[in-house]
Amino acid sequence: MITSRDAVGQRSETVRRSNLSAIVRELHLRGPLSRSELVAHTGLTRSAIRGLINELVAGGLVTETPSAPAGTPGRPSPLVHPQPKSAVAIALEVNVDSLAAARVGLGGSVEHVIRVDRPRAHVTVEQIVSDLVELADPLLGWPADEERLVGIGVAVAGIVRRTDGLVRLAPNLGWRDEPLGRRLAAALPTSAPVSVANEADLGGLAEHRRGAAVGVTDVVYVTGEVGVGGNVIVDGRPLVGAAGYAGEIGHMIVNPGGTACGCGSFGCWETEIGERALLLRAGRPPSGGRQAVDELIAAAAAGDAEALASLAHVGRWLGIGLVSLVNVFNPTLVVLGGIFERIHPHVTSAVYAELDRRALAASRELVRVSPGSMGVDGPLIGAAELAFEPMLADPAARLAAASATQPMRAGAQTMEVQIASQARGGGT
Numbered sequence: 001m002i003t004s005r006d007a008v009g010q011r012s013e014t015v016r017r018s019n020l021s022a023i024v025r026e027l028h029l030r031g032p033l034s035r036s037e038l039v040a041h042t043g044l045t046r047s048a049i050r051g052l053i054n055e056l057v058a059g060g061l062v063t064e065t066p067s068a069p070a071g072t073p074g075r076p077s078p079l080v081h082p083q084p085k086s087a088v089a090i091a092l093e094v095n096v097d098s099l100a101a102a103r104v105g106l107g108g109s110v111e112h113v114i115r116v117d118r119p120r121a122h123v124t125v126e127q128i129v130s131d132l133v134e135l136a137d138p139l140l141g142w143p144a145d146e147e148r149l150v151g152i153g154v155a156v157a158g159i160v161r162r163t164d165g166l167v168r169l170a171p172n173l174g175w176r177d178e179p180l181g182r183r184l185a186a187a188l189p190t191s192a193p194v195s196v197a198n199e200a201d202l203g204g205l206a207e208h209r210r211g212a213a214v215g216v217t218d219v220v221y222v223t224g225e226v227g228v229g230g231n232v233i234v235d236g237r238p239l240v241g242a243a244g245y246a247g248e249i250g251h252m253i254v255n256p257g258g259t260a261c262g263c264g265s266f267g268c269w270e271t272e273i274g275e276r277a278l279l280l281r282a283g284r285p286p287s288g289g290r291q292a293v294d295e296l297i298a299a300a301a302a303g304d305a306e307a308l309a310s311l312a313h314v315g316r317w318l319g320i321g322l323v324s325l326v327n328v329f330n331p332t333l334v335v336l337g338g339i340f341e342r343i344h345p346h347v348t349s350a351v352y353a354e355l356d357r358r359a360l361a362a363s364r365e366l367v368r369v370s371p372g373s374m375g376v377d378g379p380l381i382g383a384a385e386l387a388f389e390p391m392l393a394d395p396a397a398r399l400a401a402a403s404a405t406q407p408m409r410a411g412a413q414t415m416e417v418q419i420a421s422q423a424r425g426g427g428t
């Protein structure tokens, strides 16, 4: 039986954990902030912030430096820096054309990125797992970093069940129901959790947290290379659906009389706006990849009629699909990623023309269309964010684990003395 005193204690512990989470999340997403800015962003009191920051300093997750006097009266507010090396995520990506790995520190600092091209061919999940383990090896740095590793995030060009990283379908890899998450967890030399998600979902997450859609609460993200995918942010949260399969906008049926799609259906959006469609309509081999698209863009810029006609077709169909998404989700921003980020100067006017012509006026007048800002590494950055999520949700668990493996450091009361002595060393 819980006494009322226990209940109060539990409540205050829940509040403490939630407040620590709010602070660490702000620092992770925004970078160094003054205590005053943390007060403004979290709504916590100055004294609550002080106590919690002292805990985070003692746990090594942040450092404080005095901020330069701003020329205003009063004591300047100390600047709190997330410590990139105190918590790190490994991000992995299985793309149709490449494999990639990155090491990302708290605060979002990307320390290393490795990307290797791979041929566009069907490949076994065993081979990909073996290649990923090899790619990640130099980033892991065991055994010293094991306790700092918050998790492994994996972006894959397929439909993924979030709970266990089962890839239900990845037509361009030739996979159906492949247990990528389970196999990677078994093969990697760490007990850190492995989280797998669709790469378009993670590209959208990266744009929302660190790119073109920061601070925007209602966003439609469209990306593609061979396949077309996307991500919808509703009221600040990514829409994942019941199992993680939401956002497969490339398989909206836009042209019921259209051509066959890799998913087994016909007339999907992907068959009108994907890389294959773009290249085929310009009279080019459809499997030329990134380089072929770059050549097509260059040809269009030089006035090549076939290249321009193909871009016009893709722009029109991109707009037609977006009409439905804008009508359904009422976003204020559409972000174009992947191939669409690269061709956006050639398609934006056609997209706006279709929105003007067909979308509901009330929704149309609120939305703008922008290229993404993350480039090819967007899904990788999103994979790191996925891996950080459990730690951001409960940094107190990390503090407890750290204090269990280290001798007790100075208590909160003496921390301000320590902070002053660290004044020059805390830059990130």
Ligand SMILES: [Zn+2]
Residues within 6 Å of the ligand: 250, 251, 261, 262, 263, 264, 265, 266, 268, 270
């Ligand atoms: Zn399809």
